[in-house]
Amino acid sequence: MEFREVEYMSSLHWAILSPFFIACFIPLVYKQFHRVHTGWFVLFLPIVLFIYFTGFIHEVGDGRHLSASLGWIPSLGINFDVYADGLSLLFSLLITGIGALVILYSIYYLDKDKEKLHTFYVYLLLFMGSMLGLVLSDNLIVLYMFWEFTSLSSFLLIGYWYHRERSRYGAQKSLLITVLGGLSMLGGFVLLSFMGDTYSIRELMGQTGELATDPLFTASLLLILLGAFTKSAQFPFHIWLPDAMEAPTPVSAYLHSATMVKAGIYLVARLSPVFAESSLWFWLIASAGILTLVWGSYSAVKQTDLKAILAYSTISQLGMIMSLLGAGAAALHYESMDKNIYMAATVAAVFHLINHATFKGSLFMAAGIVDHETGTRDIRKLGGLMNFMPITFTITIIGAFSMAGLPPFNGFLSKEMFFTSMVRVTEMEIFNMETWGVLFPVLAWVGSIFTFVYSMIIVLKTFTGKFKPEKLEKKPHEAPLGMLIPPVILASLVIIFGFFPNLLASTVIEPAVAAIQPGLSQKQFQIHISHWHGFTIELYMTLGVILLGSLLYITWDKWKCVYHIIPGRLSLNRMYDALLAGMERGSIGVTKLFMTGYIRTYLVYIFLFFIVSLGITLWREDAFAFDVGNTAPVRLYEVIISVIIATSAIVILFAKSRLTSIIILGAIGYMVSLFFVLFRAPDLALTQLVIETISVALFLLCFYHLPKLSSRKEERVAFRLNNALISIGVGVIVALIALSSHSNKLFESISNYYIENAYEEAGGKNIVNVILVDFRGLDTMFEITVLGIAALGIFALIKLRLARGTLKDENE
Amino acid sequence: MKTNDIILQTVAKVASLVIILFSIYIFFGGHYSPGGGFVGGLLASGAIVLLLLAYDLKTVANMLPVDYKLVVAAGLLISSATVSGALFFDAPLMTHAYQYFELPLLGHTSLHTAVLFDLGVYLVVIGITMTIIQTIGESE
Numbered sequence: 001m002e003f004r005e006v007e008y009m010s011s012l013h014w015a016i017l018s019p020f021f022i023a024c025f026i027p028l029v030y031k032q033f034h035r036v037h038t039g040w041f042v043l044f045l046p047i048v049l050f051i052y053f054t055g056f057i058h059e060v061g062d063g064r065h066l067s068a069s070l071g072w073i074p075s076l077g078i079n080f081d082v083y084a085d086g087l088s089l090l091f092s093l094l095i096t097g098i099g100a101l102v103i104l105y106s107i108y109y110l111d112k113d114k115e116k117l118h119t120f121y122v123y124l125l126l127f128m129g130s131m132l133g134l135v136l137s138d139n140l141i142v143l144y145m146f147w148e149f150t151s152l153s154s155f156l157l158i159g160y161w162y163h164r165e166r167s168r169y170g171a172q173k174s175l176l177i178t179v180l181g182g183l184s185m186l187g188g189f190v191l192l193s194f195m196g197d198t199y200s201i202r203e204l205m206g207q208t209g210e211l212a213t214d215p216l217f218t219a220s221l222l223l224i225l226l227g228a229f230t231k232s233a234q235f236p237f238h239i240w241l242p243d244a245m246e247a248p249t250p251v252s253a254y255l256h257s258a259t260m261v262k263a264g265i266y267l268v269a270r271l272s273p274v275f276a277e278s279s280l281w282f283w284l285i286a287s288a289g290i291l292t293l294v295w296g297s298y299s300a301v302k303q304t305d306l307k308a309i310l311a312y313s314t315i316s317q318l319g320m321i322m323s324l325l326g327a328g329a330a331a332l333h334y335e336s337m338d339k340n341i342y343m344a345a346t347v348a349a350v351f352h353l354i355n356h357a358t359f360k361g362s363l364f365m366a367a368g369i370v371d372h373e374t375g376t377r378d379i380r381k382l383g384g385l386m387n388f389m390p391i392t393f394t395i396t397i398i399g400a401f402s403m404a405g406l407p408p409f410n411g412f413l414s415k416e417m418f419f420t421s422m423v424r425v426t427e428m429e430i431f432n433m434e435t436w437g438v439l440f441p442v443l444a445w446v447g448s449i450f451t452f453v454y455s456m457i458i459v460l461k462t463f464t465g466k467f468k469p470e471k472l473e474k475k476p477h478e479a480p481l482g483m484l485i486p487p488v489i490l491a492s493l494v495i496i497f498g499f500f501p502n503l504l505a506s507t508v509i510e511p512a513v514a515a516i517q518p519g520l521s522q523k524q525f526q527i528h529i530s531h532w533h534g535f536t537i538e539l540y541m542t543l544g545v546i547l548l549g550s551l552l553y554i555t556w557d558k559w560k561c562v563y564h565i566i567p568g569r570l571s572l573n574r575m576y577d578a579l580l581a582g583m584e585r586g587s588i589g590v591t592k593l594f595m596t597g598y599i600r601t602y603l604v605y606i607f608l609f610f611i612v613s614l615g616i617t618l619w620r621e622d623a624f625a626f627d628v629g630n631t632a633p634v635r636l637y638e639v640i641i642s643v644i645i646a647t648s649a650i651v652i653l654f655a656k657s658r659l660t661s662i663i664i665l666g667a668i669g670y671m672v673s674l675f676f677v678l679f680r681a682p683d684l685a686l687t688q689l690v691i692e693t694i695s696v697a698l699f700l701l702c703f704y705h706l707p708k709l710s711s712r713k714e715e716r717v718a719f720r721l722n723n724a725l726i727s728i729g730v731g732v733i734v735a736l737i738a739l740s741s742h743s744n745k746l747f748e749s750i751s752n753y754y755i756e757n758a759y760e761e762a763g764g765k766n767i768v769n770v771i772l773v774d775f776r777g778l779d780t781m782f783e784i785t786v787l788g789i790a791a792l793g794i795f796a797l798i799k800l801r802l803a804r805g806t807l808k809d810e811n812e
Numbered sequence: 813m814k815t816n817d818i819i820l821q822t823v824a825k826v827a828s829l830v831i832i833l834f835s836i837y838i839f840f841g842g843h844y845s846p847g848g849g850f851v852g853g854l855l856a857s858g859a860i861v862l863l864l865l866a867y868d869l870k871t872v873a874n875m876l877p878v879d880y881k882l883v884v885a886a887g888l889l890i891s892s893a894t895v896s897g898a899l900f901f902d903a904p905l906m907t908h909a910y911q912y913f914e915l916p917l918l919g920h921t922s923l924h925t926a927v928l929f930d931l932g933v934y935l936v937v938i939g940i941t942m943t944i945i946q947t948i949g950e951s952e
Binding site: 682683686687690691693694697698700701702705762763764765766768769770772773774777778780781784785787788790791792794795798799 | 838842843844845846847848849850851854855857858861864865881884885887888891892895905906908910922924926929930932933936937939940941943944945947948949950
């Protein structure tokens with residue numbers, strides 16, 4: 001393989017970053033050109049990017065891969081390395097192509113006067129950029145970063161209508177589940193990098209054999225798959241996807257069917273060369289995929305919301321692609337020419353990935369149109385819309401028939417290929433397939449029957465039957481032209497790919513398959529997708545699907561009680577809710593154990609920890625050696641100041657009023673600053689003096705809020721004894737440390753370095769200030785940041801309390 | 813009881829001006845003699861606190877109509893901009909630059925980017941002290 005470095009560096013990086021840059025200007029544009037729909041300004045970007053990526057098709061098709069590197073944190077091996085091969089390119093084309101259509105669609109879907117368009121498009125661009133970054137990164141850590149960005153933007157988009165309770169619930173659910181997977185994936189990546197000593201995917205692929213024998217291999221595999229499964233909504237982590245349907249329909253079409261949920265599939269495909277040696281990889285992916293397929297399609301049938309049906313159908317289709325990738329992984333185990341059988345599974349996976357994006361995208365958009373023009377998505381209220389929305393009806397028929405696997409649409413082709421792969425899986429002689437292998441084609445077939453049923457439900461329940469105008473909020477009519485264009489384009493692609501599948505074969509699919517199966521050179525295989533294979537078992541399976549599917553659809557009323565076999569409280573959603581509620585209760589319980597709300601309790605914790613940890617350290621290190629040899633003579637001044645400090649400290653203990661203690665505390669502070677003067681530290685003295693002044697003023701201000709000294713617990717003897725012990729302990733420990741640190745000089749003092757270099761290097765004569773602003777300037781930077789945050793925190797806390805007080809008054 | 817604060821108030825007005833001038837002096841002199849942004853900022857807020865003690869929150873807020881939260885933000889912005897400015901000259905983060913110039917009135921003077929950084933610190937310190945004091949003072 002040939003790599004072209006550097007030349008494309010800027011353009012690929014820019015392509016990834018451009019959505020982020022554009023996103024920065026969207027709020028401005030929204031404000032300036034409020035009368036024009038913001039979407040029009042965003043639309044150009046995915047179109048430009050799509051054209052840009054199509055320019056690579058030829059080059060990548062020839063086996064030339066584009067890569068470029070940009071240093072980020074080179075010392076840790078984390079670099080912004082981009083790498084475009086067939087697989088990345090396919091995803092990039094999907095992201096930008098579907099992205100352009102979705103944005104066009106959203107311009108008509110979202111009202112420019114009622115919706116906060118700028119936030120919507122900022123989130124959408126954020127997503128587009130991160131998704132591009134995800135599929136084009138070669139560095140695992142960068143990939144992870146973009147991965148979490150997609151979770152985050154998905155969260156923001158699901159919660160776009162945040163005033164709805166269901167939106168917030170769905171957003172939180174998706175974030176919790178996908179970020180859980182993301183974190184475990186990060187763990188997997190780190191383990192991988194331990195084994196391979198690199199974060200680069202390409203370099204990891206080079207050491208497949210050595211990795212497989214590593215003891216960490218299985219752990220890393222499991223962790224990474226958890227990430228992929230949560231993201232791609234595989235059973236049992238699929239529960240977040242139906243709730244994500246609370247997002248506006250363009251978002252569901254884009255993120256939750258065409259692109260983001262396929263990130264897990266991308267990851268599995270991308271890392272297949274690294275992990276496919278292991279039989280665990282095959283078993284997990286293939287069985288999770290096939291289970292998801294069956295469960296998703298089975299659950300889709302009982303839904304009554306159009307988008308919910310589509311969500312479960314997406315889940316099942318993702319499972320189908322996943323299982324195909326699993327079967328494709330078997331190809332790596334066969335060195336003979338025969339392996340093309342399993343290669344076909346990978347081809348089918350890639351082909352179905354494209355098909356799914358086209359037909360599911362058009363179906364989502366059609367569902368959005370129905371929702372937009374009738375005011376409901378409930379199939380119990382819909383019906384007979386055929387006459388009102390002929391174009392939407394046509395689009396839905398094309399999409400749904402393709403999804404059901406009917407000829408001549410593209411879904412038929414990939415479904416046939418899927419059956420072929422599942423039948424072939426049983427012929428495998430590895431992985432103990434002879435025992436359980438037969439389940440694969442059976443489950444695939446069962447899943448396809450349910451797929452057929454819900455596809456029919458979508459078309460027939462919505463568009464045929466009795467028209468029920470009294471149940472609709474709006475009088476239905478056909479959508480505006482602009483809203484119809486994107487789904488029409490997708491539906492035409494469904495037909496075009498159906499009739500001419502080989503348009504895709506050599507341009508997009510072959511390079512993508514070559515990226516998933518790098519062991520083979522591209523010349524070794526030629527993909528040819530044909531419609532007619534003769535009277536094979538696949539054909540009979542399809543015929544069976546149609547027959548049984550139609551039968552099930554007609555007899556739906558008779559067998560729908562099947563769905564009540566599993567009681568509701570055992571459903572995964574209920575378990576998720578219970579788990580979440582339990583965790584909330586648990587954390588509240590644990591927090592309440594030690595959070596009393598009294599600052600004195602917290603001070604007790606802090607000081608006790610201080611005494612114990614430092615005391616133990618002193619004792620263990622045997623640091624009690626006190627050397628008084630090298631000390632200056634004690635002068636009268638110091639004695640006087642020490643006596644004043646000690647007396648004041650004792651007086652505070654017996655002070656009857658708080659005002660007295662505040663003033664005496666101030667006196668101690670001033671005395672300390674006199675100490676600094678004596679020891680020739682003018683900077684410290686000055687600072688201490690001013691700080692003391694200001695903190696006394698602050699104390700005086702807070703004075704009103706503090707409780708009276710002689711009240712409540714303070715009078716109890718045990719309480720006083722405790723405090724006395726703790727304060728004595730702190731005093732003793734601090735004194736011991738001071739003495740010990742003076743006696744045990746473990747290393748050369750650093751001050752000479754500053755004395756020598758302050759003027760030479762930093763051009764300053766005041767070493768303290770030079771250290772603050774120059775040598776250790778970063779510390780200062782973060783200190784002032786922390787101080788700023790603290791100030792804002794105090795502001796927020798007090799204002800919040802005030803606001804809550806007024807709120808209570810209003811309620812009463 | 814009605815208190816007579818005339819003397820305190822008159823002195824506070826003059827004294828706070830002197831203190832603020834002194835704080836500016838200390839701030840600029842920081843690189844060569846004791847002082848710097850931190851102490852300077854504290855001194856300046858000390859001056860304002862003095863006004864607060866002599867008058868009341870409202871009067872001082874009228875005298876100096878400043879949103880101190882914005883001062884914090886401005887300070888942080890200046891400091892972080894100085895810190896990251898070095899990146900544009902292909903130098904590591906936090907690299908300072910200085911040069912000696914012959915300026916009118918001041919003569920031979922060193923101009924140092926550390927002053928800009930310190931200006932941020934100065935503003936942040938004023939901002940946070942005053943934000944805290946004002947919020948707590950207002951909450952009665």
